[in-house]
Amino acid sequence: MASIRSVLVLGAGVFGLTAALELANRGYFVTVADPGPIPHPKAASNDVSRMVRMDYGGDGLYSSLSAEAIEGWHRWNARWARELYHEDGFLLLTSVPMAPGEFEQDSYSLLTSRGFSLEKLTPGELPRRAPQWDAGYYIDGYFNPRAGWAEAGAVTAQLLEDVSDSGVEIITGFSAVELLQQGNKVCGAVAADGARLWADWVVVAAGVWTTLLVPELADRMWPVGQPIFYFKPPDPENYRPPLFPPWGADIPRSGWYGFPANSDGVVKMANHGPGIRVPPDVERVIQGDEESVCRAFLSRSLPGLARLPVHESKLCLYSDTWDGDFWIDRDPEREGLMVATGGSGHAFKFTPVLGGLVADALEGIENPYSKRFAWRALGEVKHEEIRYTGE
Ligand SMILES: Cc1cc2nc3c(=O)[nH]c(=O)nc-3n(C[C@H](O)[C@H](O)[C@H](O)COP(=O)(O)OP(=O)(O)OC[C@H]3O[C@@H](n4cnc5c(N)ncnc54)[C@H](O)[C@@H]3O)c2cc1C
Numbered sequence: 086m087a088s089i090r091s092v093l094v095l096g097a098g099v100f101g102l103t104a105a106l107e108l109a110n111r112g113y114f115v116t117v118a119d120p121g122p123i124p125h126p127k128a129a130s131n132d133v134s135r136m137v138r139m140d141y142g143g144d145g146l147y148s149s150l151s152a153e154a155i156e157g158w159h160r161w162n163a164r165w166a167r168e169l170y171h172e173d174g175f176l177l178l179t180s181v182p183m184a185p186g187e188f189e190q191d192s193y194s195l196l197t198s199r200g201f202s203l204e205k206l207t208p209g210e211l212p213r214r215a216p217q218w219d220a221g222y223y224i225d226g227y228f229n230p231r232a233g234w235a236e237a238g239a240v241t242a243q244l245l246e247d248v249s250d251s252g253v254e255i256i257t258g259f260s261a262v263e264l265l266q267q268g269n270k271v272c273g274a275v276a277a278d279g280a281r282l283w284a285d286w287v288v289v290a291a292g293v294w295t296t297l298l299v300p301e302l303a304d305r306m307w308p309v310g311q312p313i314f315y316f317k318p319p320d321p322e323n324y325r326p327p328l329f330p331p332w333g334a335d336i337p338r339s340g341w342y343g344f345p346a347n348s349d350g351v352v353k354m355a356n357h358g359p360g361i362r363v364p365p366d367v368e369r370v371i372q373g374d375e376e377s378v379c380r381a382f383l384s385r386s387l388p389g390l391a392r393l394p395v396h397e398s399k400l401c402l403y404s405d406t407w408d409g410d411f412w413i414d415r416d417p418e419r420e421g422l423m424v425a426t427g428g429s430g431h432a433f434k435f436t437p438v439l440g441g442l443v444a445d446a447l448e449g450i451e452n453p454y455s456k457r458f459a460w461r462a463l464g465e466v467k468h469e470e471i472r473y474t475g476e
């Protein structure tokens with residue numbers, strides 16, 4: 086696509102920043118515009134941690150992409166001043182025997198068939214291996230050592246530095262309210278204060294705010310609020326790997342997953358469940374009975390945390406697509422516009438490979454993932470295999 090010279094990226098989360106980095110590497114003049122500060126306090130890419138896993142049930146495509154991404158995390162760790170990806174593994178626990186057709190067994194079978202060596206829990210092993218967990222309740226599971234977590238906000242801040250070093254212009258204080266169009270061609274964006282930016286192509290990577298700029302997609306992607314809870318146990322050393330790695334406990338049946346204590350001794354857990362549909366600028370506070378649902382889970386799972394006061398809590402927004410797949414494609418109806426978002430609560434782990442996917446889509450290069458992430462019509466609503474549906 087030799088005629089494209091300049092690209093305006095709206096949004097500096099991981100979709101936007103990695104797109105900017107890759108497009109600059111491919112020779113484009115790139116500008117990134119965001120309301121700022123970056124990382125934005127309300128951005129999905131800004132939190133203490135995000136899970137990195139290849140465990141995707143029987144979904145070989147995401148599993149392959151994740152394996153590529155993990156190699157990318159290791160390359161970044163080697164290059165950055167501080168390691169921001171921590172390969173502490175992923176412990177999947179189940180209160181029922183693992184069975185074919187269920188997320189845990191299907192992940193285990195797929196990954197072992199691909200040569201990854203996972204450690205299946207043997208009966209009675211849990212108290213020795215992960216003593217914080219209620220071994221009377223969790224009877225099965227496995228540990229995947231090729232997994233871990235990334236310091237999300239710090240990664241986003243580091244990417245901003247990398248983007249800046251690659252010659253990309255970064256503009257903060259720019260909150261796009263409308264795309265500029267000449268005939269059928271999108272050619273820039275106008276901000277709330279009237280400022281205008283022009284480019285050959287516009288990549289809208291504004292997370293949950295994307296549909297404010299591309300309203301015709303509002304029937305196919307929407308913001309969904311999810312609760313996050315942070316606890317500060319008096320014995321944080323007991324909540325660190327190897328005895329307390331990142332975990333998912335009955336996750337397709339409960340939604341709960343979490344992380345080891347961070348350097349401040351804070352343990353984080355969150356729900357990968359149905360969530361609640363909210364407007365993008367909703368106040369980021371927990372709604373309804375989420376805390377009592379969380380405490381009920383802790384009582385049957387992690388008794389050492391169940392009675393602690395909540396150290397902090399917040400609502401964080403997924404940009405859910407109707408089918409749980411990312412949205413990385415050019416608008417088939419309008420020239421000059423592409424959308425890169427729809428993380429559906431599982432895109433952060435792919436950060437090292439996202440930019441390549443966006444740049445390929447912009448250049449019209451097919452790759453094994455293009456079709457899955459293509460601009461598509463609404464179908465029967467579905468979700469990622471690991472996601473708890475609330476039923
Ligand atoms: C609670 C929660 C837990 C998650 N857990 C995991 C996990 O464990 N593992 C995993 O892989 N993924 C996880 N995810 C998903 C992952 O974090 C997201 O998919 C990813 O960070 C989304 O990045 P983004 O760039 O699309 O959006 P964002 O990070 O939200 O960035 C959007 C950017 O657009 C900017 N913007 C907004 N409006 C405008 C405008 N008008 N003009 C210009 N810019 C604008 C914002 O300021 C922001 O910087 C989780 C997400 C959430 C919310």
